[in-house]
Structures are given as structure tokens and as C-alpha cells.
Amino acid sequence: MRPGRVRNNGGAAGVGTVVDILESVVIGAGQAGLSASYHLRRLGIRHLVLDADERPGGAWQHRWDALTMVDVHGVAELPGSQPPPRTAARANRVVPAYFGSYEREHALPVLRPVSVHTVTDEDGILVVHAAQGEWRTRTLVNATGTWTRPFLPHHPGRESFLGEQLHTVDYPGPDHFRGKRVLVVGGGASAVQFLGALAPITDTLWVTRREPVWRDDEFTPEAGAAAVALVEQRVAQGLPPQSVVSVTGLMLRPQEQEAARLGAYAARRPMFERIEPDGVRWADGTFERVDVILWATGFRPAIAHLAPLRLRSASGGIRLDRGGRGTTAVADPRVQLVGYGPSASTIGANRAGRTAATGVRRYLQEVRPADGLRLAS
Template sequence: MTTNVDVVVIGGGQAGLAAGYYLRRAGHRFVILDDQERPGGAWPHMWSSLHLFSPAEFASLPGWPMPRWPDGFPPARHVVDYLTAYETRYGLPIERPVRVQAVRRDGPDLLVDTDRGQWRARRVISATGTWQRPFLPSYPGINVFTGRQLHTVDYRSAAEFTGSDVVVVGGGNSAAQLVAEISTTARTIWVTNRPPRFLPDGVDGRALFELASRRAVALAAGRTDPGGIAALGDIVMVPEVLAARERGVLTALPMFDRLTVDGIAWGERHQRADVVVWATGFRPALAHLRPLRLRDHTGTVPVAGTRALKEPRLHLLGYGDWTGPGSATLLGVGRTAKAAVADLDLDLDLDTRPA
């Protein structure tokens, strides 16, 4: 069975919901296909102690502010509750669980093949994010180590590591938060490729988004690059990380040379470890777009704004700054979604004009 719509949105997380808000407001016939069993995108899978980098009022999708959290930065469960209520508030047409298998060209349309049938669309917005593609580096000795290895996606709580020797690998926010938490129950070592760079105290996600936006405006206007978020640092000093700094546990060691049977090593120096936690990031989940052959020689999908250059009927939303400043954040994705849907509006208007 094939269902015809104007737009298919692939992914029902924060980016998909932001797109749905603007599609609904524009009056398009659309559907959001989500492969999860419940609302919230990646957020229900986060570890329970994870907190946002911004107050709730600065972490909202378009149209409706996230309800305030009374005690500092909101936890992941508050985000899940908000996204669940957001779907209902705006009556977004979400089908779940639906696993999209492929997007293919078919004349003037795009066909979206799924495990629950086929959708034919004039435009497709891919908003699948990165959570389903954790990046685990190929590192010397990774298959020799006999202890436990896990990625950020597998982490649940520090309690499971009580009394263990744990190595956390990575220099970003997730790594710093994991070090802060795991070090309360286990002997913890933090290793990074380069010395970690901490943002000034008090700089949160709102300030980072504003900085990224100013940089995007300056570059678009042809002005000198003022420097982006990377010029300030990488790690937001949320309360848990600040507390870890006070405890003196945020000192990182250089990246080890190799894993051994029972630990890690730098040259002749050896450190025993029971667990290695890889906080090494993610890659865009784009396997469903393979039939379109969009990647260039660098392995990336070239875009103009959010529009794929090799397939202008497709927009990519929420994968990172390459699809819009701050577009992988709750606060930033709304602006990019609005621009993407406005671009769709122009396309669809042109398509329906008399010859």
C-alpha cells in the first residue's frame, strides 16, 4: 500500500517535531515516521542523571516553551515529558514504530520504503539524528582487552561500577559528566586526545547558541570569522562538573597508546582497568538515504542550508552545525526547521503553478 503526502519527515525526535510544527502551520499534508516505541527521540535512552546545559526556558521547541524546572538544569526525563506533551499539543501526525528502510527517486516524487508500507512524497525531511550511530574508534588492543567496554549509549548509572577501575575516553561534555558521576563510586581515570577545554563558569547552552548564530550571520555576510563555540571551549560547567572540579577529579591524562589484556598502556607505563567507557561521539544516521547516492568524495552530504545539493527534494535537519547553527540542540533546531519548511513552501508553490 502506498500513501501519498506532500512531505514525509523521517524521525520523531526534537528535529522532527520542530519540522512538524512548521509543516502543520503551513497547512501541508505530511506524516512523521518514527522508529521508536515511545515519544522523545533519543532522550528516553539517555542515562537518568543527564541534565541539559541550559535552563528549561532556553531549551524549547517553537511555539511552546518547555515548562520550568525548579532546581537548576532540567534532567532528561523532563525533556521526555515535554516532547511527549508537545506531540499532543500540536496534534502532529506521527506513525510509530515505523522503520524507514530506504528513500528512492520515482519521477517527480520520492518514495519512502518502510516496514509498514510505502509513502510517496513530493519532499522529504530527514531528521534521524545521530544517537543510533555511536562512534567507537578502532584502537590498538581493542580486541585484546578482557574487561568491559561500553559506549555512552550503553551507560545507565555509576552504581554498576562501584569499586571498579574505570577509564573514560573523550574530551567533550558527555565525557566530563561521566567522569563527574562515575568517580563518586569507582576509581576513575580520564583520558583525552588533547587537554580538555572548559568553558567559563556560567556559560550555558543559550550563550553557545547565540555565539554560533552570530558566527553564521557574519560568515553569510562575508565578514571576518569571529570564531565560534570552539574558540571558548568544549565543556559546559554544569553543576555536576563544577562539583567534580571541586573534588579534584577533572584532571585528564593523554590518550593511551593501546589497550592491554587487563588495562591501558602508555609506552612502558601500564594502568589496570576493569571498564573502558568510550565517550567518543556519534555519526549521522543516514543509511536510509543510500539509494540516493548523496555523499561526495569526503564522505559527507553536501547541503545548501538544509537542502541536499544532489537531491533538492530532500532536506536534512538536526544533524549538527552543517545543517544549521545549533540544529542538533533543542533551542537551535526551531530556527533551522522554520527555514527548511519555508524552503519547502517555495518549492511546493512553484510545483503547483499552472504551466
């Protein structure tokens, strides 16, 4: 079956079709999913990639128009390719074009649009359920990322606010905010970038739960490895993962220096106590009028569809093998998670894709040898 067409691989909706058990199914065609598919193909593992979007590009196609390739932290090259150049071109066009070209060049078996809503176990076979059909598979690589799970914290009075409230996923670009007083909530890289773009053109106010941790030293590979190790520790304990950025500290890029000169970062305030119709109020009674609340409060892993497999630990996260450095779910070795925890970055996603493919092969060879599978070495 050629990529891009949806076929039912068994189940009630598949009238007249023959049940076909795949060796693996990848859910998601972002950086992690494409990397996993590339390595699965190299290993000779018969699989499909199910992607919810109409077009290639993963979450990149949904980012704001003002985000250029210069603005992003960097896009690591997919395995066996060269990364797109860092130019002033729009990231939401460049990266999707890169992903689409990669899918075609390597003949990756991507089916779209397929919106997976749940994965169940039927007599030892995983069944992937979607509005478009069902697919039966021996193993699963979950690469659904976080973009579809924006985190919006509850705050007293939030529903009473008469101004505009936007999350990072809704960010329309800086021009939308001209002439408005904007409250940016969040202590991560997105908040820093928003302030960098907005402070030179409008009035801003910055609020975070904790004092921001800045770094002005060079971010070396050793520093990156140390940051990833902290995220791995949480995953190894079965805790919900934190982003790698949350433990690296914040750095100002050249394009954010003007906002720094204007005092946008120095004027940071602690979290307010409640939201009122025309602004926010702190515990000490002080009040600030704002027109817009921009919630740069991050995302959570999009893994609700895996709930029937009971992968979560008592601590709320999914434990991965190798002390959190691997991709295999400890609770079910048929399931690999990429773009989760320590691999939630473009570089980490590539490495995780290879690790996941190896984990799939290991399961197929060691756990299901009686099926007579013939996999490439």
C-alpha cells in the same frame, strides 16, 4: 488516518491500496522532527511524521535514569509551547511526556513505530521504504539525529579486553561503577559529566586525543553564534559536521566541582597506544589497570538510509544551502536536513524546523507549480 497507526501508501506490499503522493514526509519525531511538523502544519502542507520508537520522546527516552533535568544543558521549548521545568526529575520521563503532550496538543500526524531503512527516487518521487510499508512523497525532512549511530573508534587490542566496555548510549548511571576503576575516553561534554558523577564515588582515569579546551567566561549568545558559524563552515564545504559543543569549549557545572577538587580533570592523559586484557598501555610503556572503559566518543549523523539519493559530497558530508546555514541539501532540493550540523541542538533544531518547512513550501510552489498545489501563505 489518525496518528499512531501505520498504513501503506503504495508499493508492492500495499495490496488493494491507492497510491497517495504526500507533499512531505518527516523521518524522526525528536525535537527537530516535531518542530518541522509543527511548521509544516501551519503552512498547510500535507505530511506524515515517521518515528522508529514505540513511544514519544526521541532519543531522550533512551537516556540513563540518573540524568535529571538539572543535569542536562537545557531543553528548548518546542514552537508554541513552554519548556519543561529544570527539576530533579528524570529527564528520560519528563522530556518524553513533554513531547507526547505536544504531539497531541497540536495534532501532529506521527506514525509509530516505523523503521525507515532506505529512501529512493522513482520517476521524480521520493519513496520512503520501511519494514511497515512504503510512503511516496514530493519532499523529505530528515530528522533522524545521531543517537542511533554511536561512534566507537577502533583501537588495537580492544577485542582482548576482559573488563566491561560501554558507550554513552549504554551508560547505566553512576551506581553501576562503584568499586570499579573506570577509564573515561573522550574530550566532550559527556565525558566531563561522567567524570563529575563517577570521581566522587569511585576511581577514575581520563583520556583524550587532544588537550581539552576549557572556558571560564560567560557563554554569551555571541559566543554561541560564533561556535555555530564554525560548524556551518564545515557543512558549507561538504565536510562531515562536528558538534557545536566541540567548538564551544568545556565548562564545569556546580555538580562537577567535587570531581575537579579530587583532581579528576587535572589528571587527564593523552590517548593510549593499545588495549590489553586488564588495562591500557601507552607508547612509553606505562600501563594502567582498569575494570571498565567508558567510551564517551560521540555520535555520527544517522543518514545511511539516504545513501541512494547520493547527497554526500566528495568530502563525505552533505552540503546545505545558504553557506551551511540552511537545511536544503544542495545535491537535491527536495530533501531538508534538520538536527544536522549547526542545528544539532535543541535551540538550533527549532529554528531548523521552521527553515525546513519554508524550504518544503518553496520547492512545492516553485518547482512543482503544474501540480496545482494550494498551500497556505
